Amino acid sequence: MSSIDWIILGLVLAFIVLYGLAKTRNQSGVSDFVTGGNKASWWTIGLSVMATQASAITFLSTPGQAFHDGMGFVQFYFGLPIAMVLISLFFVPIYHRLKVFTAYAYLEDRFNVQTRTLTAVFFLIQRGLAAGITIFAPSIILSAVLGWDLVWLNILIGSLVVVYTVTGGTRAVNITQKQQMGVIFGGMFLAFLMLLNFLPLEVGLDEALTIAGAQDKMNILDFSFDFDNRYTFWSGIIGGSFLALSYFGTDQSQVQRYLSGRTLRQSQMGLIMNGMLKVPMQFFILLIGVLVFVFYQFNASPLNFNPTNERMVMDSPYAAQYKVLDQEKDLLMGQIQTLQLAYLDVEDPAQKDVLQKEISALNTQQLSLRKEARELILAADKDAETNDKDYVFIHFILTQLPVGLIGLLLAVILSAAMSSTASEINALGATTAVDLYQRHRPGHSEKHYLKITRYFTLIWGVIAILVACTAPLFDNLIQLVNIIGSIFYGNILGVFLAAFFIRHIKGLSIFWAALINQGFVISLFVLDLFEVIKLPYLWLNVIGCVAVILIALIVQFFQGDKH
Amino acid sequence: MTKQTDPQKTQVAEAENSELSKSVIKDTPEVNNEFSKVDFKGSKWIYFMVLGLNAIYILLFYWINQLYGNS
Numbered sequence: 001m002s003s004i005d006w007i008i009l010g011l012v013l014a015f016i017v018l019y020g021l022a023k024t025r026n027q028s029g030v031s032d033f034v035t036g037g038n039k040a041s042w043w044t045i046g047l048s049v050m051a052t053q054a055s056a057i058t059f060l061s062t063p064g065q066a067f068h069d070g071m072g073f074v075q076f077y078f079g080l081p082i083a084m085v086l087i088s089l090f091f092v093p094i095y096h097r098l099k100v101f102t103a104y105a106y107l108e109d110r111f112n113v114q115t116r117t118l119t120a121v122f123f124l125i126q127r128g129l130a131a132g133i134t135i136f137a138p139s140i141i142l143s144a145v146l147g148w149d150l151v152w153l154n155i156l157i158g159s160l161v162v163v164y165t166v167t168g169g170t171r172a173v174n175i176t177q178k179q180q181m182g183v184i185f186g187g188m189f190l191a192f193l194m195l196l197n198f199l200p201l202e203v204g205l206d207e208a209l210t211i212a213g214a215q216d217k218m219n220i221l222d223f224s225f226d227f228d229n230r231y232t233f234w235s236g237i238i239g240g241s242f243l244a245l246s247y248f249g250t251d252q253s254q255v256q257r258y259l260s261g262r263t264l265r266q267s268q269m270g271l272i273m274n275g276m277l278k279v280p281m282q283f284f285i286l287l288i289g290v291l292v293f294v295f296y297q298f299n300a301s302p303l304n305f306n307p308t309n310e311r312m313v314m315d316s317p318y319a320a321q322y323k324v325l326d327q328e329k330d331l332l333m334g335q336i337q338t339l340q341l342a343y344l345d346v347e348d349p350a351q352k353d354v355l356q357k358e359i360s361a362l363n364t365q366q367l368s369l370r371k372e373a374r375e376l377i378l379a380a381d382k383d384a385e386t387n388d389k390d391y392v393f394i395h396f397i398l399t400q401l402p403v404g405l406i407g408l409l410l411a412v413i414l415s416a417a418m419s420s421t422a423s424e425i426n427a428l429g430a431t432t433a434v435d436l437y438q439r440h441r442p443g444h445s446e447k448h449y450l451k452i453t454r455y456f457t458l459i460w461g462v463i464a465i466l467v468a469c470t471a472p473l474f475d476n477l478i479q480l481v482n483i484i485g486s487i488f489y490g491n492i493l494g495v496f497l498a499a500f501f502i503r504h505i506k507g508l509s510i511f512w513a514a515l516i517n518q519g520f521v522i523s524l525f526v527l528d529l530f531e532v533i534k535l536p537y538l539w540l541n542v543i544g545c546v547a548v549i550l551i552a553l554i555v556q557f558f559q560g561d562k563h
Numbered sequence: 564m565t566k567q568t569d570p571q572k573t574q575v576a577e578a579e580n581s582e583l584s585k586s587v588i589k590d591t592p593e594v595n596n597e598f599s600k601v602d603f604k605g606s607k608w609i610y611f612m613v614l615g616l617n618a619i620y621i622l623l624f625y626w627i628n629q630l631y632g633n634s
Contacts, residue, residue, distance in 0.1 A: 074624070081617040085610045213631030220624045220632065275613040279620050 001146065001398075005407030012183055012411035016418075017160050020176035024168025029446040030438070033169035033453050034101045034430045036260035044174050045270025048257045048423070049248070050277065051177035054184070056138030056417035057390070059285065064305075064389035066289025067296075070217035072231045074283050079240025083248055084275030086241075088268040090500055091249045096264040101434045103255040103496070110499040112507035113439065118514055119495055120435035122488040123252055124428060128460065129484055131424040132467020138417045139468060142410075144308040145394050154468040157414060161421045162461035165429075166454050170260050173422045180415035187412035188288065194401060195291040200298055202344050208294045211340060214356045215297075215363055217290050242542065246493035248274075253427035292396050297340050299400075303329055303373040305391035309384055313373075316380035322373065329369045336362050425464060429457030483537045487525055490544020491517050498549050505552045509559055513552035520547060 031037065040048070065073050100106050104123065108116035135157050143150040164172040199208055212218050222232045248254045248271070261267030303326055304310055313322050336359060343355045374386035397409045433453035438444075495514050498505045521544045528535045535543075 078617070078621065081613050085613060089610070209627075209631045213633055216633045218627065218631040218633065220628045221621070269609070272609055272613050276616055279617055283620075283624070 001406060001410075002403045004403050005410070008404055008407030009411050009414070012408070013160065013414060013418075016176050016179045016183075016415065017164055019179060020164040020172040021167055023175050024164070024172040030101070030434070030449045030453055032171075033450055034256065034259075034434065036169065036171035036174055038260060039171070039262055040174050040260040040266065040270075041262060042266045042269035042273060044178060045258050045261050045267060046273030046277070047181045048174045048177045048260075049254060049270060049274045050281070051181050051184075051416075051419035052253055052257055052423035053247075053278075053420070054281075054416055055134050055420035056413045057134075059184070059188070059413055059416050060138060060141055060394055061390045062282065062285045063289030063292055064392035066217065066286040067293045067392045068389055070212075071220040071283070071286050071290060072222060074220060074279065074286055075222065075231045075233055075236035076240055077279050077282050078233065078236035079238065079242070080244040080278050081275035082237070082241045083244030084271045086245060087249045088271050091496075092258060092267050092271070093264060094500070095255065095259060096261075096267065101259070102252050102431050103250050104252070104431065104435045107495065107499060108439075110507075111495075111510050115495065115507055115511045115514065116435060116439070118511065119492050120431050122492055122518070123431060126485045126488045127251070127253060127424055127428055128463060129467060131421060131428065131460065131464035132471060134421045134424060135417060135464055136468035136471040138413055140471075141390050141394060142413070144306060145391065145398060151469050154465055157417050157421065158461060158465035158468065161418050161425060162458060162465075165422045165425050165461065166457045169453075169457075170256060170426055170430075173419075173426045174257070174260060176422065177419045180419040183408070183415045184412050187408050188285065190405060191397070191401070191409060192284070192288055192291070194405065195288065195295060198295055198299075198400060199291075200341065202341065203294070203298075207344050208291060211294050211297060211343070212290045214343070215293070215360060217293055242493075242545070246489050246541070246545070250492050250496045251427075252431050253423045256427050256430060257423065289393065292392060295396070295400075298337050300330065300333055302395070303370055304377060304386065305388035305395045306385070307391075307395075309377045309386065309388070312384065313377050313380045318376045318380050322376050325369050325373050325376070329366060332362050332366050332369070336366070421464065425457055425461045428460035429453055432456040432460070483525070483540075486537045486540040487521055487544070488518075490541040490546075491521060491548050493541075494545040494548030497545065498552055502549065502553070505549075505556050506559070509552045509556040510548075512555050513548050517544060517548040517551050520551075 028037075062073070095103065095106060098106055098109055100109075102120070104116045104120040107119055135154050139150055139153040139157065142148060143153055164176060168175070196205060196208070203211070209218060223234070224232055225234060226232060258267040258270050261270060302310060303322070310322075313319065339355055339359045339362065343352060343359060346352050346355060377384050377386050394413075397406060401409060430453060433449065433456045437452055437456070438449050491514055494517070495510055498510055521540055524533070524535055524543065525537065525540060527533045528537070
């Protein structure tokens with residue numbers, strides 16, 4: 001990386017952190033720290049909500065997803081606008097009316113303190129681990145590609161976030177997220193323009209989409225009811241709504257964003273803004289991935305986009321075999337380029353069809369070579385992660401973009417990592433301070449609680465960095481965190497839905513139901529782990545949500561009107 | 564608790580909170596009843612707009628799918 005890239009990267013990050021610090025030095029109390037003094041406008045909230053959800057992995061992984069599997073992933077977000085409307089209509093008015101600092105405080109008002117504490121603890125467990133992964137996931141990719149030290153990268157991202165989150169609280173998170181989203185949007189738009197510029201002169205956007213479409217990358221909508229296909233219109237609308245409802249409605253890292261609104265209407269409009277922009281934003285990021293695919297139809301690409309894998313296999317006894325595969329791949333690439341240009345020139349549909357089939361056959365051969373390459377990598381190191389989806393876009397950035405833009409795009413990735421981590425640490429600190437400490441140790445001064453909230457934010461920041469640093473010790477930790485999230489998420493959503501919509505469920509019933517259900521969901525997971533039953537972990541969300549409501553209804557039936 | 568704002572009035576705030584909790588629990592049926600009559604406060608158009616806009620996105624995707632897709 002050139003010194004100009006380093007300067008741009010350093011200046012962007014330093015500006016964001018210093019601006020956040022300068023604007024939010026004085027905090028008068030817990031309210032100011034946790035809800036930002038309720039000063040945020042709708043567009044600040046909207047950007048903050050979007051920045052919280054869009055982690056670094058979104059910008060590294062999503063283009064790679066489109067590169068391999070096309071645009072179909074956009075369907076995953078179809079349920080999000082529905083969830084935004086429902087949360088604006090039902091969740092936000094209640095949170096605002098009760099003037100709660102955290103989502104879980106509402107559960108005390110509706111049920112009892114035990115239910116509040118239980119759900120807060122569930123949140124802390126799953127989000128505490130997730131915060132570490134939000135730092136670790138981009139670090140592992142950047143360290144592999146750039147050769148930076150993984151531990152120092154974790155410490156750098158984590159420390160930058162901790163500095164302004166501990167000092168400025170929610171307002172600092174909101175302010176910095178505005179700058180971060182500016183960098184992210186600007187950087188991604190420039191990458192899009194550069195990609196178009198890098199394509200051969202004969203290939204404009206229309207031609208690029210035609211090429212991508214011919215290779216099945218533009219199959220955006222799938223209306224089938226195929227359960228083997230993860231992303232369909234129906235799974236997006238139904239499953240996506242549930243997931244978004246649970247994440248945006250009950251996860252404190254998101255709830256805290258819109259609780260900082262100046263008025264109820266500003267909070268609602270912030271969510272609506274997210275509902276309007278999220279789908280086109282994801283479409284745009286996927287489109288960049290599709291253009292990267294088209295770019296590599298005319299330019300050489302590695303057999304595996306993860307440079308660590310390539311280095312490792314070249315140092316192993318399998319190097320000669322890998323080189324042979326690489327030469328075969330280069331031969332295929334040359335043929336693909338020639339045929340792609342011919343495809344664009346030909347007018348006759350029948351001839352076009354023939355050419356398209358030939359190109360598809362060559363691309364399939366290329367995929368087989370990549371598969372063989374992965375097998376060699378695994379033979380050289382059985383623990384190697386051969387899936388290179390996350391490395392496609394960063395490889396393009398580092399090898400193709402001009403000096404200066406590389407620094408800016410790295411700033412995009414680090415900004416995204418920081419924006420999500422900041423919201424998570426901010427929410428973890430607030431939940432620990434408000435729902436656990438302040439609730440169970442009342443009677444201290446506002447200054448004391450502010451200090452404690454800052455301490456907890458700092459402690460969670462350190463925990464997140466430690467989780468990120470120890471993550472390589474565990475196999476497939478990202479999946480582990482998703483599993484832990486799925487174990488708790490459904491249960492928490494079920495408790496909130498019961499609170500909002502089923503009036504005769506009372507505190508004692510829901511508390512016991514949540515406890516019993518958590519045991520039930522963990523049992524299901526263990527049964528699946530030991531292959532007694534077959535249950536993909538994503539279904540734990542749905543089962544957990546429905547089961548806690550059913551158990552609460554049964555307990556309530558035996559309880560009668562007592563609560 | 565959740566509503567403290569003045570360090571000098573912590574105990575008062577605690578007592579108020581306790582009262583608040585009681586009153587909210589007492590008022591819960593009222594809170595729930597409000598779901599059946601959501602107050603759009605004259606801006607229901609924004610909710611229809613966000614859903615309508617996303618329906619347009621999906622139609623646009625359908626059109627792009629027809630134009631460039633291969634399925």
